[in-house]
Each structure stands twice: as C-alpha cells, then as structure tokens.
Amino acid sequence: MIRLATEGEGFKPPSAKDFVLPPIFGDNAFTTKPIFLVFLSVILISTFFILAARKAAVVPSKLQYAGESVYGFVRDNLAKDVIGHEFMRFVPYLFTLFTFILVNNIFGIVPMLQFPTMSRVSFPYVLAIITFFVFHYVGVRKQGAFKYIKEIMFMPGVPKAAYILITPLELLTFFLVRPLTLSLRLFANMFAGHLLLLVFILGGEHLLQGVIGLKLISPFAFFIGIVLTFFEFMVQCLQAYIFTLLSALYIAGALADEH
Amino acid sequence: MITLAAGEEINPLVPHTAEIIVGFIAFTLLFLVLRSKVVPMFERAFAARTEAIQGGIEKAERAQREAQAALTEYQSQLNSARGEAQAIRESARVEGAALLEQMRAKAQEEAARITAAASAAIEAERTAAVVSLRNEVGSLAIELANRIVGESLDDQARQSRIVDRFLDELESQKK
16 A cells, blocks of 8 residues: 555655555544464464374374474473473473464465564563563572572672672663564564565566666566565575574573572 | 543552452452363373383383293293203213123123134044044055056955054154
C-alpha cells in the first residue's frame, strides 16, 4: 500500500515506515500482519511437531525423523553441550525458543508472507525478557538470592581494587546489556535484512517503470534480491541459533557455582 | 496508512503494546504445547531407541558368550574323544601283540609235537622193516642157495647152520 502511494512521485527508499503495517480490520491493533504471523507460527510449529512426535516410534517415519532432527539438535547441541547434566529441565524452553524464532524469521522469505516477525522489536523484547527472568530465576533458585547477587557483583578471584571497575560493569552486563543485546541483535538482523531485500526488489520494480536504459538494469537488481534472499535464509537460521545458544549460555552461567 | 501521516518519525525500537501481549501469549502457548505434547514423546522415542540398541547389544553379547561356551565344550569333548581313541588303539595293539605271541608259541609246540610223533613213527617203521627184511632176506637167500646148490642142503640142521654163518658174516661185514 505504501508502494502504491509512492508511485508517480519518484522512488522513495524503503524505511522504518515499511515495518509499520496497518491493522487489517479497522483500528484493532491486534489484527496486524505480524500478529497474525506470530499466531500462524504457533499453529504451524505445534501441528508439525505434534504430528511428528505422535507415534514416538523406535524406527522413525520421515516426518518423525525430521521433527526429531530439529529437537535433537536443540536438545543435544544447544542444551546438553552447553548446560550439562541439568539440561533436561531447560530443553522445552530452548526448543520453543529456537523453533519460534526460526519459523518467524523464515516468514521473511516465505512467498506471500514475506515479513520477518522478529523485525518488530516487541517480539525480540518479549523473548529476551523471558530469557532474562529464566536465567536469573535459575541462578537465585540454585545459589540463593544473596549469594547469586554477590557472585555477580564481586566476581571471585579478582583483586579488591578492581571491583570499583568490575562491579558496575558486571551489574550492567547481567541486568541490562544481556537482555538488550539479545533482543536488539535479533531485531536488527531481521530489520536490516528485510530492508535490504526491499531496497533491491522494490528498486528493481521501480527501475522497470523507468526509461528503457533503467529497464535493462532492473534484472540485476532482482538478481541481487534473489541472492540476498538466500543470504537472508542463512542469517535467519543463524540468528535463531544464536539467540537460543546465548540463552543456554546464560542459564549455564547462572547454574555454575562460579562464573 | 492512518499511522503513516506525512512527516511522522517512526522509531523502530519502541515496542508495541498489542505485540508484546500477543508475543507473550503466543510464546507461552507454544511452550505449553511443545512441553506437554512434543518433548515427552520425543524423549520416549529416544529412550526406547537407546533401550532397543542396548538390548540388541546385550543379546549379541549373550549369543557370543553362548557360542564361545559351546565351542569350548565341543573342543574339550573332541579332545577327550581323541584321548579315548588313542587309549583304545594302544590297548588293542598290546592285546594283539600278546595274542600273536600266544599263537606263535602254540604253533611251535604243535610243530614240535608233530615232529616228535613223526620221528617215533619213522623209527618204528624202520625197526619193523629191518626185522621183516632180515627174515625175508634169510628165506630168499636160502631159496636162492637151494636153487643153486640143489638137494644137498635139504638137511634141516645143516641148512640152519649155513644161514646163521652167512648172516654172521654179513653182520661182521657190515660192521
């Protein structure tokens, strides 16, 4: 709709405005495309994994094998390798996190949907806040509130004078930097990636409407757009992995007696 | 469109209330579904698989142990059978040798006995032959002499004397 509005008045480069999609039904803020996409992802992920896991057969079907591969990846490579022997408690959380982010990211390049939900900063915020509470809760439960805070503020094995510098930094790291970087990394990657695709594809479209010389250039713009789509797919998977990995690392750190 | 009034600046870092609420709800929903319906099932499949593999390995190990035991038993049986055969052969050989020796002795004894009987018979025959020969030779000689000399020797007494003398001569000649 924005694209239509820009017609006839020269090419307007895509901007942050392209990420603000109007509600589909009237003024209801709960009927925007990102919100539908989030619910769609929940339905897709649930359906796929329930069907895949339904039989729990020793010799898996192709579907079960596919589901198990994803689950096994999160369970063994993310949870088990990072957290250690207590990993099983966190597998459901990390599994949900990974699949949720992955599917919502990939929506960015799925034809017809083509919008990465995580480029709306609210969703990464939500996920980062959940991880924030999970790992602090785990730390407090494991070591007791006082000891946990003390360990964060006064890292053992550091000269006393260094605490002047380290204590504020550590507090900042644990209570502000971690959730902020976690959410902003995901958001910025998805935001920038989508913007990049918009630039090349809308640009190509615009060139096509220009004079004959510009028309000849437009295939290159589309070609780069397609190459970038593959690149985006990689970034989308990578970001889902990184978010989950860091969450697991934070949990592991809170579980460890000394960090 | 409504939110995009001209010139309005949009800060993409400012969260949206509706989205935050939906984000929480959707994530929680997904978490509950995956935790209750998916994770336990996959874990069950993994456990069953591990068990199946372990069971298979144990079964194979048991079979191997059994095969090993059977082989050992078979070999020991074979060895004892070999020993037994050896013993039987040995005893048969000894027995055979003894039997042969016995037979040989018996045969020799028999041969000796036969030889002795034969020589005794021969001796008896010879004696009988000598006796009968002596009588016959006597009468033949007399008859011959009678034929040659004629009636002169009819006298019984003379006849007998002549014969005796002749035989004595013969005997002495022989010696």
